Amino acid sequence: MESQQTFNIQQNFRQFAGINDLNYITFTNNQFNQMYNNQKANINSTKASNDRSTADADSFSYQKNNYNYEKLKNPENRIILKKSDEFVNELFKAFGEKNSLCNFSLLEKNIDINMNIEKDVIKKITLKEYFECFNEASFLCLNIPYLDKKGNVSYNIFNPTLSSMNLILKKNKIKEENINKKYLKNNFSLNFISDDLIKIQFDETNQPYNRDIIETKINILHKILGQKKITLDNIIKDNSYFSILWTPADTYKIKSSFLSFYTFDFKLIGTVILRIDDYNWFTIFCNDMNNYKDFKKEYLNKVNVVESFLKKCNNINDGDNLERNLISYDYKKFRNNY
Numbered sequence: 001m002e003s004q005q006t007f008n009i010q011q012n013f014r015q016f017a018g019i020n021d022l023n024y025i026t027f028t029n030n031q032f033n034q035m036y037n038n039q040k041a042n043i044n045s046t047k048a049s050n051d052r053s054t055a056d057a058d059s060f061s062y063q064k065n066n067y068n069y070e071k072l073k074n075p076e077n078r079i080i081l082k083k084s085d086e087f088v089n090e091l092f093k094a095f096g097e098k099n100s101l102c103n104f105s106l107l108e109k110n111i112d113i114n115m116n117i118e119k120d121v122i123k124k125i126t127l128k129e130y131f132e133c134f135n136e137a138s139f140l141c142l143n144i145p146y147l148d149k150k151g152n153v154s155y156n157i158f159n160p161t162l163s164s165m166n167l168i169l170k171k172n173k174i175k176e177e178n179i180n181k182k183y184l185k186n187n188f189s190l191n192f193i194s195d196d197l198i199k200i201q202f203d204e205t206n207q208p209y210n211r212d213i214i215e216t217k218i219n220i221l222h223k224i225l226g227q228k229k230i231t232l233d234n235i236i237k238d239n240s241y242f243s244i245l246w247t248p249a250d251t252y253k254i255k256s257s258f259l260s261f262y263t264f265d266f267k268l269i270g271t272v273i274l275r276i277d278d279y280n281w282f283t284i285f286c287n288d289m290n291n292y293k294d295f296k297k298e299y300l301n302k303v304n305v306v307e308s309f310l311k312k313c314n315n316i317n318d319g320d321n322l323e324r325n326l327i328s329y330d331y332k333k334f335r336n337n338y
Contacts, residue, residue, distance in 0.1 A: 077283040078292060081151050088153060091145060092287070100286035102295040104273070107144050107158075107281075111246060111260055112268045122265055123233030128218055130232060130264065134160050134244060135215040141249065147285055157249040161211040162218075163259060164243045164328035165202040166313055168236035169225075174198060178226025186220050197236065200224070205329045208247040208257065235264045239313045245330050256281065259330050261306055269309050270302040272334045 081088070095101050095109050113133060117125075143155040171192075184190060191199045200221065204211055222228055243261045248254040256277050261269040273281065282296040308318050314326050327335070 077279060078289065079149060079151070079283060079285050080289050081285055081287060088147075088151060091147075091153070098286075098291055098293040099288050100284050100292035100295075101147075102282050102284055103146055104271075104281040104299060105295055106146070107246075107258060108260075108268070108271045110142065110144050111158075111160075111244075111258070111271070113262065113266050114268065115266050117266060119265075123231060125232050127221070127230040127232065127235075130266075131214055131218050134162075135213070135218075142246070149283070151285065156254055158246040158258070159208075159249060160214065160244045160246055161204065161208060162202065162214045162242065163204050163245040163330045165200070165221075166239070166241050167200040167202075167221075168193070168239045169198045169200065169230070170234050170236065171196050171198050173230075173234055174225055174227060180223055180226055183220050183224045186217075188220065188224060190224065202242075203328045204245075208245060214244075232264050237264050239315075240264050241269065241309070241313055243328065243330065254280075259334055261309065270306040272303055272306060272331075273299075274330070274334050275337060 091106070092099070092101060095106055097105070137160050141157040141159055143157055146154050146156050148154070176192075179190065181190070187203055187205060189201045191201075193199050202217065202221075222230070241261055241263055243259055246258040246260065248257065256273050256275045258271050258273055260271040263269060278296065282299065284292050284295060286292040307322065310326070310331075311318055311320070311322055314322070316322060316326075324332075
């Protein structure tokens with residue numbers, strides 16, 4: 001049973017959560033093609049490939065219909081969809097809140113890794129297995145649905161890289177004589193914070209296009225510790241986290257990237273936007289002008305949640321400022337543009 005659940009982590013990266021759960025669907029190329037073929041649509045097969053060498057493969061519209069809509073002139077930028085097809089209806093069923101959704105909520109729910117795995121199983125999962133879903137996404141990318149102002153749906157490929165890590169480990173299974181400090185030059189640092197605990201930190205400072213895949217970073221971590229196997233049970237989860245930078249493959253179409261913070265028990269703390277674009281990410285699509293969710297307000301609240309979480313992990317009071325030396329390279333970029 002335990003090995004089967006661990007196997008599912010490696011195999012189901014496209015959903016992160018189970019595909020049977022309609023509250024969470026990640027749309028891959030194959031799922032897009034199948035859905036669109038079911039509608040007897042004519043898809044340009046050359047654009048449907050996942051070839052990173054062609055810009056056209058990164059984003060294009062699957063929907064040729066222009067929906068009748070009414071853009072309400074108010075600060076919320078609400079768009080009322082007067083007509084929607086089967087695909088858009090599926091988006092609302094899977095991701096809609098208060099009969100509404102926005103592009104940021106589509107993205108964040110697709111990068112959530114909450115699998116609701118039993119605690120007894122989680123503690124036996126290895127660090128390598130935990131990052132397997134991100135490793136797979138590094139190779140195959142993640143396709144995220146996007147709605148334009150007329151309700152047309154396209155997809156966008158996002159590449160994940162490890163941005164930062166704050167890892168507090170129990171020392172009992174790590175032998176100090178096996179620690180290999182020569183690998184610390186790869187933006188890692190190591191400190192013995194007590195007789196029982198080791199802190200390993202990572203902060204990626206290379207530009208997104210010049211970063212190693214996540215698997216490479218995790219392999220370096222194991223080389224530093226002289227350990228081939230670290231279980232999640234060996235991690236002090238209250239003070240540990242990691243962040244993933246989701247970068248669009250088509251940077252001409254999308255200027256924003258997204259920095260997501262996760263715990264080591266399959267929880268997404270929150271996502272912040274680098275180069276925020278209110279119109280593209282927080283425009284509200286809904287079927288009822290009187291019933292919708294304020295996604296921008298929720299996002300601003302989540303920004304505060306992320307900041308408070310980082311303070312807690314670094315033993316800083318919530319009312320105090322987060323010291324600059326404790327802020328990662330990517331998070332500094334977010335704060336400078338916030």
